[in-house]
Amino acid sequence: MSAQTELHQWVQATLSDKGWLPSGPLIMTALTGDAGFRSYYRLNTQAPLLAVDAPPTTEKNEVFGYLSHLLRQQGVHAPEVYAADFDKGYLLIEDLGAETLLMRINSENANILYGEVITDLLRLQQTPTKKLDLPHYDQSLLRQEMQLFIDWFAPKLLGYKLTDADLTMLNQTFSALEKNALEQPQVLVHRDYHSRNLMIRDGLAPGIVDFQDGVIGPITYDLVSLLRDCYLRWPVEQVERWALAYGNMAVEVGLMRPITQKTFLRWFDLMGLQRHIKVLGIFARLHLRDGKDGYLKDLPLVIRYSLEIAEAYPEFLPFADWFRTHLIPLAKSQTWYQDYRKAGDQ
Numbered sequence: 001m002s003a004q005t006e007l008h009q010w011v012q013a014t015l016s017d018k019g020w021l022p023s024g025p026l027i028m029t030a031l032t033g034d035a036g037f038r039s040y041y042r043l044n045t046q047a048p049l050l051a052v053d054a055p056p057t058t059e060k061n062e063v064f065g066y067l068s069h070l071l072r073q074q075g076v077h078a079p080e081v082y083a084a085d086f087d088k089g090y091l092l093i094e095d096l097g098a099e100t101l102l103m104r105i106n107s108e109n110a111n112i113l114y115g116e117v118i119t120d121l122l123r124l125q126q127t128p129t130k131k132l133d134l135p136h137y138d139q140s141l142l143r144q145e146m147q148l149f150i151d152w153f154a155p156k157l158l159g160y161k162l163t164d165a166d167l168t169m170l171n172q173t174f175s176a177l178e179k180n181a182l183e184q185p186q187v188l189v190h191r192d193y194h195s196r197n198l199m200i201r202d203g204l205a206p207g208i209v210d211f212q213d214g215v216i217g218p219i220t221y222d223l224v225s226l227l228r229d230c231y232l233r234w235p236v237e238q239v240e241r242w243a244l245a246y247g248n249m250a251v252e253v254g255l256m257r258p259i260t261q262k263t264f265l266r267w268f269d270l271m272g273l274q275r276h277i278k279v280l281g282i283f284a285r286l287h288l289r290d291g292k293d294g295y296l297k298d299l300p301l302v303i304r305y306s307l308e309i310a311e312a313y314p315e316f317l318p319f320a321d322w323f324r325t326h327l328i329p330l331a332k333s334q335t336w337y338q339d340y341r342k343a344g345d346q
Contacts, residue, residue, distance in 0.1 A: 003053060004028070004039075010090050011043065011051045014083045020045055033120060048095035049082070056089040064091070066133070074123050077205045096207030102195035102231055107346075110234070114226070117198050118246050121222055124208070124253055125187040129216050136170050137217025142178045142274060146283025157284035158330040166322065174318045178278075180270040185256040191215060193222035196227045219256055220264075224272035228300050228305050231277055233344025236308075243268050269309045273316070275310040276306045282327035296336035300343035305332070307340065 002075040008028055011095040015021045028041035028051055060085065075313050079094040105113050135141065150170060154160045164171075190197075191213045199207035223246055227239045234242075247264045250256050279302050283295040303323075310320035331337050 003154050005052075006013065006052050006088075007041070007051060007090055010085060010088065011041075013094060014092055015043075015045065020047060020049075033094050039294045042095060048097070050079075050093050050095045052091040052093060054089045055090060056086060059089060060212040061089055061091060062212065063087050063134070064128075066216050066314070067211050068093075070127055070132075070142060071124060071208065071211070074127050076123050076205050079207065079209060090162065096199040099200050101198040101200055101206070102229075105232070106197065110238075113200065114242055116251070117226065118223075118242070120206055120208060120227070121190075121193060122249055122253055124222075125219065125250075126191060127186060127188045129186065132216055134188070134189060136271050137181065137215045137221070138187070139178045139182065142172055142181055145175070145278040146274065146281075148285060149277045151281065152284040152288065153280040154327060156288055158327055158334070160327060160330055166326075169318050169322060170290065173316060176315060177270055177274040178287065180267060181218040181221075181274060184267050184271075185253060186216050186222060187219050188216050189217040189221045190225075191217075191221070193225045195226075195231055196270070211303070218267070218271055220268045220271040221275065224268050224275060228272045228276070230276075230302050230305075233301060233304075238263060240330045265312075269312065271304060273309045276302050276309075280306070296334075297333075299336055300338045300340040302341045303328075303340040320342050 008026065011028065012026050013022070015026065022044050024044075027044040029044075031040040031042060037055050037058045040054075043049045043051060046332070054064075064079045065084055068078040072080065077096070079096055081091060081093050083089065083092040085211050098151075101113060101117065109142075120132050148164065148168075154162055181204075190211045192210070193208075197208065197210040198210065200206060200332040220243075223243060225232070227242055241263065244261055246254075247261070251258050280299065283299055286292040286295045307320050308324060310323070312317040328340070329338075
């Protein structure tokens with residue numbers, strides 16, 4: 001029996017128990033586009049529902065259910081979990097629609113849409129951390145993420161052999177980024193709060209998905225994931241205005257004490273550099289290990305973000321110079337490469 005057939009039988013039985021079966025045959029339509037190992041199916045039920053096959057060996061299904069409940073209590077529209085078999089990795093969840101922020105947003109509506117999702121981010125972050133049964137985004141986890149750059153991006157994707165001097169420079173770079181993250185106020189972090197995981201629904205609050213990797217960590221992490229999105233780019237001045245407006249609201253709701261704009265933008269910028277170094281490793285791994293090649297086209301924009309920020313802070317110039325000298329020439333020979341200095345321009 002195929003995995004899809006087994007899931008179909010579980011969904012059929014679950015819907016029957018709830019009295020939610022459609023009038024005709026149950027149809028499951030596969031959806032595409034997830035970076036993890038989850039498979040999603042839209043159901044032809046009267047209520048909007050998704051069936052999810054999320055292997056328990058790789059996916060954090062119980063954390064998903066736990067955070068879904070907590071976020072809904074905070075007034076954030078996470079999908080409701082109607083049924084789950086955690087041993088098999090099967091879930092029946094609310095379908096929040098098919099239109100992501102990435103599909104909808106443009107220069108005319110960006111202020112309104114970002115206003116909505118930033119308001120939801122503040123709600124998410126106001127979840128009391130004392131009652132959260134989640135890991136901390138500590139030095140070890142931050143380093144583990146950036147190690148993906150050393151393991152996958154430089155050597156395996158680009159074929160660059162790292163020297164001892166390179167590793168010393170990278171260790172100094174990573175240590176400074178870890179220090180920046182750990183000195184920030186610590187809140188609930190979604191960890192992938194960007195335009196593909198935010199669902200736009202006319203007349204309703206945005207829907208938020210893909211939060212099962214949530215942790216307690218730096219206040220700017222989700223903000224920079226949103227505003228320096230790996231899949232779209234806005235002018236630097238606009239991003240800084242949005243970031244500073246968020247900072248003012250975060251002070252107003254008590255998430256952080258008042259700080260200078262320069263300090264907040266440094267937190268924001270360097271948190272983005274940590275994330276983008278990690279993402280270079282993740283996108284390389286998705287291609288090389290998992291056969292998900294669609295992420296390669298987004299690498300030039302991630303490189304652009306990384307180098308723009310590294311070049312703006314003197315202590316990160318060694319990283320920027322090394323990257324431009326040693327890695328960019330190798331990247332230029334790759335089929336996915338385009339001039340990173342123009343990546344994301346409309």
